[in-house]
């Protein structure tokens with residue numbers, strides 16, 4: 001028996017709803033009635049994984065899963081793209097756009113209720129260096145760009161001191177919408193949003209990721225919360241990439257005495273990338 005078109009639409013809407021919750025697989029309970037006609041297939045929208053995979057079929061093959069064990073499972077495991085499956089440089093901007101399209105006017109977590117603009121990420125899709133912060137602040141929320149306030153100016157200075165321009169790196173955050181009063185994102189918010197960041201990292205495939213602050217470090221390391229002092233000063237392996245952890249620029253604005261410690265962290269990144277730093281003015 002064919003389903004009434006209105007019922008079909010309702011079923012499709014329900015499937016989309018579950019999909020937004022991160023539920024992708026459906027199983028029918030019990031045996032179908034012998035006399036029942038097969039139900040028409042429900043059309044499920046193309047997921048970002050499938051869409052990006054169209055751009056580069058090898059990209060999402062045989063990847064292990066990345067999970068954040070301490071947090072609610074609001075989303076399915078996220079792929080970590082192996083080093084061998086990188087996109088061609090010319091395809092990366094398009095793949096990032098597909099991820100942005102997938103996010104849409106996102107209401108997947110409570111932060112959507114108070115944000116002005118989604119802050120997707122910014123920079124060179126082929127960057128060798130990728131910075132990850134915690135979440136947008138007031139300036140970022142107003143402009144839709146990451147790190148454009150006072151902390152952003154300090155980050156720009158840090159990038160320049162490394163011998164790079166801001167346009168040569170990629171910058172993103174753990175959550176793409178501003179938490180009210182700039183509070184730390186709740187686990188359910190970060191856990192819902194981080195998969196998009198991981199997809200972005202999988203497309204850009206930087207040689208080095210610098211986590212700015214403990215929230216970025218926590219989620220990039222899989223959810224294990226540890227003090228920054230226990231994580232700084234060495235190179236971690238995360239998402240098949242070298243991960244260096246340093247202070248968030250907002251913290252450095254509050255405590256400038258820690259800038260020299262942050263500079264030591266950035267020098268580790270420079271060494272990995274073979275950067276000599278900003279040339280002295282002659």
Ligand code: SF4
Pocket residue numbers: 103106107108109110111112118175176177189192193
């Ligand atoms: S923070 Fe991320 S998951 Fe939450 S509403 Fe914004 S884009 Fe969606």
